[in-house]
Amino acid sequence: MSAVPVETSRDRRRQAIIEVARRIFLENGYGATSMSSIAAAVGGSKGTLYAYFRSKTELFSAVVQDISGQFGETEFSLAVQGSDLKRDLIAIGSRLMTFIRRPEAMAMQRLVIGEAERFPELGQAFYDAGPRRKLAALATAFETLMEQGRLRRGDPTLAAEHFFALCQARGHHRVLWNVGPAPDAKHLRAEIEISVQAFCDAYAPSLAPLPVAERQGCEPRSKPHSLASV
Amino acid sequence: MSAVPVETSRDRRRQAIIEVARRIFLENGYGATSMSSIAAAVGGSKGTLYAYFRSKTELFSAVVQDISGQFGETEFSLAVQGSDLKRDLIAIGSRLMTFIRRPEAMAMQRLVIGEAERFPELGQAFYDAGPRRKLAALATAFETLMEQGRLRRGDPTLAAEHFFALCQARGHHRVLWNVGPAPDAKHLRAEIEISVQAFCDAYAPSLAPLPVAERQGCEPRSKPHSLASV
DNA sequence: AAAAAACCGTACTGTACGGTACGAATATCT
DNA sequence: AGATATTCGTACCGTACAGTACGGTTTTTT
Incomplete structure (x- = not known):
């Protein structure tokens, strides 16, 4: 140190x-x-x-690590503060989507996905630094909400994944596959509002708890990302 | 002809x-x-x-077209036949996930996504032949269910996208990024059961209709996929 | 069987790449 | 200023690639 x-x-x-x-x-x-x-x-x-x-691979690895770091470090609140859950979730979803839909971020995702088979470490590093962190933060928030009785009980991480998936449902695959233009701010907003509505209904606290499925290995919880060599 | x-x-x-x-x-x-x-x-x-x-690009294009065709032609029932909606949806989700998680299908997705920026036509062709068709078929089924009062009213296509997204929520990104092993059949099943439960709760017919957002252009409805040249 | 078409093997062209070598020029440190 | 480390420009090596050329061979057609 x-x-x-x-x-x-x-x-x-x-x-x-x-x-x-x-x-x-x-x-x-x-x-x-x-x-x-x-x-x-x-x-x-x-x-x-x-x-x-x-070598070229080492430079490439350094680049991916660098961006991964930025992905991880770019902080935006994923906490639910107010009393209006839906409103907070819409704000969170908007921030998330705006962040990952930036052209540079999309290019990064395409790059890492395209090379994931040839550079498995990079896919792992990117996932650990980006999506996994965001999901973990969101899951923490959801766990609290579940304990407070403001959200249906269940696996908080899965709830975060469901939230994320619903927000991405409409636009993400199109953007990933480069089909048509990226949705503008107005459409994105409307998209997220409906997704959040669906999420809130699926996770209404009045519903019976969702079963918690055993999670399949591959969660190196407290290991950030070493990636010594490529 | x-x-x-x-x-x-x-x-x-x-x-x-x-x-x-x-x-x-x-x-x-x-x-x-x-x-x-x-x-x-x-x-x-x-x-x-x-x-x-x-040329090489022409061969590549032919390959992608060919697989896209297979993706589109591979039929499996997306219809809801029985009286047990949840059961039918679980079956549908399982078929869908089993289909798109095959190693070859995953490799294809990585390939097309990775080259989507340099071969935009291929991304489009693949999406039209694969995901779009499945979504359309599912949306048709959902529309009927909505009319029958067995599913919450709303945009049937969006409902299909939500269904799809929930089924993919947990495992797909991991698989796409090559993070950890693909879930085995048992985990996949459990994953889908919870996702379908969440979907059924989000789309319970007793809930108020979801707003139907205006859809942003890029739906060449009656144009299959020409892709004359690359 | 004769003619035509398709195919094979191989060698080739031109280009571009990753990576190295090296002397000259420049910046940095003492 | 003098010593030292870094950088620059450029040429180069070996390799690999997309794509072409061509004569001999097989297959198909007539």
């Missing part, structure tokens, strides 16, 4: 390379991106590039 | 090539698949390959 996070010039340069590389990887995909083009865009030489990253 | 679908030997060979190419594309992705390897796997020469397909 170093006390002061020294920001050497090397670190800055490394970060600059990552940011340029990110743009190009996101635009062109992994296979269609050449190290030469990255070096040219970064304004340096290829030799320098290889002084910072030993 | 030719009266008889003559199956020439050329057609058969073309189909054989497509089937081999499909396997290799699905295994390796678009960029990492070479025409030479396809020719070798097909047992022919590269010249022959180019006698059937003018």
Whole structure:
């Protein structure tokens, strides 16, 4: 644990390379991106590039890690504060969708999904840093609501997944498959309002508790994401 | 409209090539698949390959079209026949999930999503042939149920999308991102049972009708998928 | 059987890639 | 200023790729 996070010039340069590389990887995909083009865009030489990253896969890995970190660190409230549950959920859903539907975020998802079979660690790292964290935060909020009797009892994590799924139901696959334009703010809002209504009805506290299914392994709960090598 | 679908030997060979190419594309992705390897796997020469397909992109397009066709043509009942709605929905959900979670189907989704930005027509064609059709069939069934007062009134297509989303909620993203193993049959079943329960509660006929949001353009209803060129 | 078409194997072209080598230029540190 | 580390530009290596060319061979048609 170093006390002061020294920001050497090397670190800055490394970060600059990552940011340029990110743009190009996101635009062109992994296979269609050449190290030469990255070096040219970064304004340096290829030799320098290889002084910072030993290979193309290592640079790619660094880029995905970097974005994953941003995904995880981008905080927005997932807490339910007010007395109007529906209203709060609409706000949460809007923030979530606005966040993950940004063009850059979509490009990232396409990139990681497309390479998930060849770079399994990256899919894992991205999921851990992004979706898993958000789901966990949401689940915590839902757990409290369940205990307060404001939400139907059941598996809080599954409730979070259901909430997320309902919010994405209409638009996400279209966007993922690049079918038609992304919904504008107005449609997104209407979409979420109906989804939240459906969610609130499905999880009305007056209903009998939902069964809690045993969860299949693969939850490294307290392991953020090491990803030492790729 | 030719009266008889003559199956020439050329057609058969073309189909054989497509089937081999499909396997290799699905295994390796678009960029990492070479025409030479396809020719070798097909047992022919590269010249022959180019006698059937003018370019790599054209072959890729043919492959995606072919699979899309299979996705669309693979029929399984999405109708609700019995008096036990929940039971029928569980059966439908199971069939749907089993179908789209096959390793080949998952590889296909990853492939199309990964290339969706560079081959927009393919994303569209796949969506039209696969998900859109299933959703439309399900929506038809739901519309009837709504009219019969067995399901809450609202937009039937949105209801189908919600149903689909709830069924996928837990496992799909994990599978798409290649995080952990795919759920086995037992877990899948339990997952779907809870999802269907939530859906039935969200769409209980006793609830007030859901608002019907105006749908954003991009529904070429009566246009199957031409995809003349890529 | 003769003619036509399709196919095969192989070699080739041009290009692009990941990665390396190296001397010159530049910046950084003491 | 002098020593040191870093960066630059460029050329290069080996490889692999999409796509073409072509002569010999098999299959199909007439």
